[in-house]
Amino acid sequence: MNISTTTTGRLALLDLESKPTPLNATLMLLGGIVGAISFAIVFWMLATEGHASFNTSSDVAWGAPIAYYLFFLLASSGLSIIASLDTVFGVKVFYPIAKRCVWLSIITLVTGFTLLALELGHPFRMLWAMPTGLQIKSPMWWMGVLYSIDFVLLLMKFYRLHQGDWESRHTHHLSVASFVICILAPGTLGLVFGMMAMRPAWYSPVMPMYFILTGFATATAFMLFIGSLAPRGTDTSPEMRLLNDEVLPRLFFLAVLAVVAMRFGQILTGLWSNYEGMEANWRALRHPLFYVELLGYMTALVLAAKTDWRASPGLQFVASVIFMIAMFSARLELLIVGQEVPLFKGYWAGYTNYWPSFTEWMLVPLGMGMFLFLYGAGDWLLRLNEARAPALQRR
Amino acid sequence: MARWGMVIDLERCTGCQACTTACQLENTRLPGEHWQDVLFYNEGEYPSGKLSWLPRPCMHCENPSCVAVCPTRATYKTEDGVVLVNWDRCIGCRYCMIACPYGVRFYAEEKQKTQPDVRKVWPSDEGKIWNPPWAMPKHRQDMKRGIGVQPKNVVSKCTFCYHRVSQAPKGTPDLDPNDPKTRDFTPACVVTCAPNARWFGDLDNPNSKVRKLIAEKRGVRLNDQTGNRPQVYYLAGEAAAIPETRSVRRKEG
Numbered sequence: 001m002n003i004s005t006t007t008t009g010r011l012a013l014l015d016l017e018s019k020p021t022p023l024n025a026t027l028m029l030l031g032g033i034v035g036a037i038s039f040a041i042v043f044w045m046l047a048t049e050g051h052a053s054f055n056t057s058s059d060v061a062w063g064a065p066i067a068y069y070l071f072f073l074l075a076s077s078g079l080s081i082i083a084s085l086d087t088v089f090g091v092k093v094f095y096p097i098a099k100r101c102v103w104l105s106i107i108t109l110v111t112g113f114t115l116l117a118l119e120l121g122h123p124f125r126m127l128w129a130m131p132t133g134l135q136i137k138s139p140m141w142w143m144g145v146l147y148s149i150d151f152v153l154l155l156m157k158f159y160r161l162h163q164g165d166w167e168s169r170h171t172h173h174l175s176v177a178s179f180v181i182c183i184l185a186p187g188t189l190g191l192v193f194g195m196m197a198m199r200p201a202w203y204s205p206v207m208p209m210y211f212i213l214t215g216f217a218t219a220t221a222f223m224l225f226i227g228s229l230a231p232r233g234t235d236t237s238p239e240m241r242l243l244n245d246e247v248l249p250r251l252f253f254l255a256v257l258a259v260v261a262m263r264f265g266q267i268l269t270g271l272w273s274n275y276e277g278m279e280a281n282w283r284a285l286r287h288p289l290f291y292v293e294l295l296g297y298m299t300a301l302v303l304a305a306k307t308d309w310r311a312s313p314g315l316q317f318v319a320s321v322i323f324m325i326a327m328f329s330a331r332l333e334l335l336i337v338g339q340e341v342p343l344f345k346g347y348w349a350g351y352t353n354y355w356p357s358f359t360e361w362m363l364v365p366l367g368m369g370m371f372l373f374l375y376g377a378g379d380w381l382l383r384l385n386e387a388r389a390p391a392l393q394r395r
Numbered sequence: 396m397a398r399w400g401m402v403i404d405l406e407r408c409t410g411c412q413a414c415t416t417a418c419q420l421e422n423t424r425l426p427g428e429h430w431q432d433v434l435f436y437n438e439g440e441y442p443s444g445k446l447s448w449l450p451r452p453c454m455h456c457e458n459p460s461c462v463a464v465c466p467t468r469a470t471y472k473t474e475d476g477v478v479l480v481n482w483d484r485c486i487g488c489r490y491c492m493i494a495c496p497y498g499v500r501f502y503a504e505e506k507q508k509t510q511p512d513v514r515k516v517w518p519s520d521e522g523k524i525w526n527p528p529w530a531m532p533k534h535r536q537d538m539k540r541g542i543g544v545q546p547k548n549v550v551s552k553c554t555f556c557y558h559r560v561s562q563a564p565k566g567t568p569d570l571d572p573n574d575p576k577t578r579d580f581t582p583a584c585v586v587t588c589a590p591n592a593r594w595f596g597d598l599d600n601p602n603s604k605v606r607k608l609i610a611e612k613r614g615v616r617l618n619d620q621t622g623n624r625p626q627v628y629y630l631a632g633e634a635a636a637i638p639e640t641r642s643v644r645r646k647e648g
Contacts, residue, residue, distance in 0.1 A: 050547060051487075051504035058428070058501045061492035121487015121504065121548030129467035129484045140490050141466040198460065198496035198621060276641050342642050343498035344451060344617075346434030351643055 013162070020380040023229060027376030035369025038362045042118060045359040051121065053359040059349070060339045064356035065119035065363050067331040071218070072112030072367060073147065073189060074211055078219025079105035080154065080182035087157070087166075087175035093247050096239050097223060100384040102158045104222060105182075107374040109151055111367050118363060139191040146185040153178040166388035186211045193338065200277035201270065202338040210262055217255035218327050221300075221320040224252050226375075228317035239387075249310035256304065256323060260297050263330075270337075280340035283351060289333040296326020332356075397567070398476035399555055399626070400598035401585070402605045402614055403450050406632035407592035410435070410448035414584035414593070418452075421556060421583035423527045423544050427508035428501050430553040431584045436638040447638040450592070452584060453478065453499040453553035454617070454625030461491035461500065470550075476598070476626055477555045480541035485549040492550060496621045500552045503545065522546055531558070556582035560595075568603035569596035598626060 020028070045053040056063035083101035086094035094101075117123035126144075135141045157178050160171045187208035193199075194207025204210075227244045270281030284290050303319035304310045310319070342352050378384055410433050418424065418431035434449045455478050462470050462478060469484035470491050480491075492500040503524050507514070519526040523544045530536075535558050536543025542558045545551050563570055563580035570581040571594075578586065585593040596603035605628070608614060614628030615637060631637055 051502075052506055054504075055506070056489075056502070057505040058492065059498075061489040061502060121485070121489075121502075123486070125484070126467070126486045126488075129469065129486055133466060133468035133484065135463075135466055135468050137463040138466045138490070140464060140488065144466060192490070196494060198494060279643055339493075343496060344434065344640065345498055345642055346432075346449075347436040347642065347644075349642060 014381045015383055016381065018380065020376070024376045024380040027372045028380070031369045031372030031374075031376060033369070034365045035373055038364075038366040038369060041362045042359055042366055045362075046118065049359075051119075053357060054119075055354060055357040055360065057352075057354075059342045059345060059352045060336075060354040062335055062339065063119070063354065064332055064335070064360040065115050067328075067335045068363055068367055069112040069116040069119070070189070070211075070331045070334075071328050072108045072115065072371075074186050074215030075218040075222055076105045076108035076112060076215075077150070077182045077186040077212065078215035078217070079108060079222060080150070080178060081216055082219050082223060083157075084175060084179035084182065087161075087171070088179045093239070093243060096237070096243060096385075096387045097227075098388075099158070099161045099386055100226070100379075101219075101223065102154060102161060103378045103382060103384055104219075104226070104375065106151070106154045106158060107371060107378065108222075109147070109154065110374065111370045113147075114370060115363055115367050118366075139188055139195055143185065143188045143192055146181055146188050150178070150181045150185045153181055161386070162382065164386075183212060186215050193334075196338075198343065199338045200273070200275050201280045201340070202334075204266075206262075206266075210266070213255070213262060214259055214327060214330070217252070217259045218324065220248060220252040220255050221323045221327070223248055224316045224320040225324070228313045228320065244313075244316075245311040249304055249316060252320070252323075253301065253304035253310065256297060256300050259327075260301065263293075263297070277341045280337045280351075283340055284333060284337045287333065287336070289329045289336070292329040293326045293333060296322050296329065300326065396474050397563075397565075397597040398599040399560060399595065400455070400476070400605055401452065401555070401582075401627045402594040402608045402630060403627065404592045404594075404608075404612075404630040404632065405449070405635035405637070406630065407590045408433075408448070408450055408588075408635075409590055409592075410450075411589065413587045413589055414450060414452075417583040417587035418553070420529060421531070422542075422554070423530050424501075424551075425503055425507070425525065426513060428503060428551075430499070430501070430551070434640075436640065438639060447636070449629075449638055449640065450584075451497065451499065452627060453555070454497050454623065454627045455553075455555055457624035457626060458622060460494040460496065460621070460623055464490045464494040466490065473557075475561070477557055477560070478552070479554055479557060480550055480552060482538045482541055482546050482549045482551075487548040487550065489550060496618050496623060497625075500550050502550055504548055519544070555595075556584075559583075567597070568600040569594065569605065571595075571604070 054063050079101045083098045085091040086098040130141060130144050157174050160174060165171050190208030190211035193202040194204050197203050227248060270278050300319045300323035303315050309315050336354055340351055342349050412433050414431050415429050415433060422430060424430055431452045434451050436447050438445045455476060459472060459478050462472055467484045467486055469481045472478050489502055514525040517526045517528060524547050527544060530544050540557055541551060542554055559580050559582060567577060570577045572578050572581045572586040582595055585595045594605050594608060596605035598606060608630060609628050612630045614630055616625040616628055629637055
């Protein structure tokens, strides 16, 4: 990854004259094929069976697609926070990846909302019913509003950076607004769950903080993953080396550590409480997803703990992928645990038994394919390696 | 304006599920989609085991959490105290199902619990979830109040048979199935209840039977700690009790 710098002039939006690198072509091809096939399958199932092709029911209202969109939306906010470390707080070491982070934030947001649209009963009705409903008591309404603003601000911010405008007052104000929203949006998403007193396994004032933190941790894993894909031999800039070998892995380690500490507190509280609905935490201990999450966090921690291990691109790749799988499991586990104990269905109903259907699982390659395709296309056409110059001297 | 509410006497209720069946037929629900249900609970073991049951319609709460969370205001509360769903506004996000402490909301887009799948036996060509052979007349169906055969991809719930109740003359204190003047305006579950375990009337009218029963027989609301303040009250009396309503119990030790 070389840092090219752009400081002046209006530039074309798409850099069509450049040729895609082998990595870009691979990502786009892989993402396009996987995404298209899985979309075709999901579309066919929804067209023929409707949402009955999901394993959700009147007892388990929210299924795996909600977990997937949580994963992408929270990662989007985390990526936006990383971008803001440079553009708002002036932490210069993040200059080389600020623009890339903004693009990643945009495409994870788009991917998350695409998955959500496939889960909703009437996604297009949402476009007029939510603004006209104006139900300000609903955290979901606020979530929709804030993520819409987030999306617009990210596009505007990316456009300005793409035009080479890193320093102007407008860009700074835009970045500050974007940062505020990228804290409020995942926080409100946390409230969508955390305010539900009738779902004790979710009910927590700490849920917004948990969502922001886990989103940030996922974002560091995304950046580590992206960084590990780039061939290091071609990158000679000391800024990128500092970022990829030291700063990002360290940030990743600290973020994972914070997530583990928070989860430890959550689990202990859940196991201790005898309040109805919290029995689900005991049941979660016997669920395979819990062990995927636990092992994933621990492996990522170990791999990022040692200085020379965390500087190795191969181990960075492994650690970030393992952590993302663990976080993905944690999102799904959160959904299941919160609905494990049915509300008012009688004693004979017992625990709910939910596991995603084939159609629901197909949304995973659909989301990943879409993400890889958009990232490959962005890296090819949008000069994501641009940074404000000269970055290191400003530290 | 009336504030409709229901009283259910657990001393009289036999758990026969006639209310469930009447509701199914009146509101053309799918098999297993019980807007009105009877929940069963067992406690203890032989020889001292105890079986109890609890009829459970929508509680039509005074302070309904389902209304507050609905991002489109598809779920709303009428002036006469009934919680309804406007199917033309519902986006099928199911947040109301998450937020209802009484589990009384349904999303029909799921794998059917019984076979054959009646949605395929009687498919609709009007965008409805199915075309049941016994649907209520079309002029009584009202999509903006969640009454009738529902469209696809929306949430549904008990309406207190609003197509009946809303036709009652103003100022009526009680909708009594035994009174020919009010029988047609009374919810189907109340009409069909063989042991007369249900009363339906205006909770704000000091002369209503429901109000007197709540006062004299110490009517209680379920899960009152949620703050939703249900408009369905239960009478336990001397021969019955409100069952411990936990869905699962963790074994100690």
